[in-house]
Amino acid sequence: MNYERQTWDMKILVTGAKGFIGKNLVAELKNRKYTDIYEYDIDSDIYELEEYCREADFIFHLAGINRPKDQDDYMKGNAGFISTLLDILKNHKNNCPIMISSSIQAELDNLYGKSKKAGEDILINYSKETGAKILIYRFPNVFGKWCRPNYNSAIATFCYNIARDLPITVNDPNVVLSLVYIDDVVNELINALEGKENRKGYFCEVPIVYRVSLGEIVRLLYSFKKSREELSIPDMSDDFTKKLYSTYLSYLPEDKFGYELKMNIDNRGSFTEFIRTPDRGQVSVNISKPGITKGNHWHHTKIEKFLVVSGKGVIRFRKIDSDEVIEYYVSGDKLQIIDIPTGYTHNIENLGDTDMVTIMWANEPFDPEKPDTYYMEV
Structure with missing residues (x-):
């Protein structure tokens, strides 16, 4: 697909556009001169979704439920909303490609994982029925700027609390997390838009994944905090350290950006x-x-x-x-x-x-x- 054509002609729907991944994705799409971006979120009107689904050439479905008040909302907010989205597309006979953000928890036996797996199955059946291209990403833990702290991201919470001298809780420092950085996620999603996704069967993946223990993450974050006193700079030759440091600085209190030197x-x-x-x-x-x-x-x-x-x-x-x-x-x-x-x-x-x-x-x-x-x- 011609890049110039994509830049000026493609109409892109992003659900969950105000969320962590959505906000970063929309910002970078605009940086790359994509001009027709339909941003849909929880406060949008369903009639807007109707219009967007009729016009869209590509859909990034990033909306979902992570921490519902009612356990039944997992299915409603994840699998249920996918069904709604696909029904609208069917009504408009729009078989454009669809990317959805699933989770590695889709392989686990919990309510959140089951709701994500159900959404995947619905999309796979839709693809078989309509021939639409689908891109399912089972994301591990995603970290980076603009992620909501004290919600569902340990790194966002640690960064926010450590930057404010607030306590953090680490039950087992030896637990190893699989992590992907938001810029790597966004780059992969735009590759998918341009037909260059990293695919394995029905599933796609972000090619750069880090496996780091909670203890090591916490050690690094406290070293970032101390680096101001020591006038030190973290090891920027280590890719994960560089990205974690960028993430940490994005959580500084706005009245603490500056610090004095002797x-x-x-x-x-x-x-x-x-x-x-x-x-x-x-x-x-x-x-x-x-x-x-x-x-x-x-x-x-x-x-x-x-x-x-x-x-x-x-x-x-x-x-x-x-x-x-x-x-x-x-x-x-x-x-x-x-x-x-x-x-x-x-x-x-x-x-x-x-x-x-x-x-x-x-x-x-x-x-x-x-x-x-x-x-x-x-």
């Missing part, structure tokens, strides 16, 4: 650590007042990178056993990184009439017990 201030300006990592070094912000020279020291093993982002100055070098002075003039008007090699004493002087701001990276966090910093005038 500024080491004197008459020369200030020096502030920004990020400390054991494997990628340290990033700091150095502010020098006009006419001020900082540095005049050298290192055995520590290396640095200087980037002046505001103001103008000069960085001077001298090999410790030489009289030759090397100069690099730097300015925020032309960004360039200056490497500070070992064995060279160096300094940086503000030549302007405003504060000079320099981003500094070192290959190791500062250790007062082993500073590897030796005073020597350039």
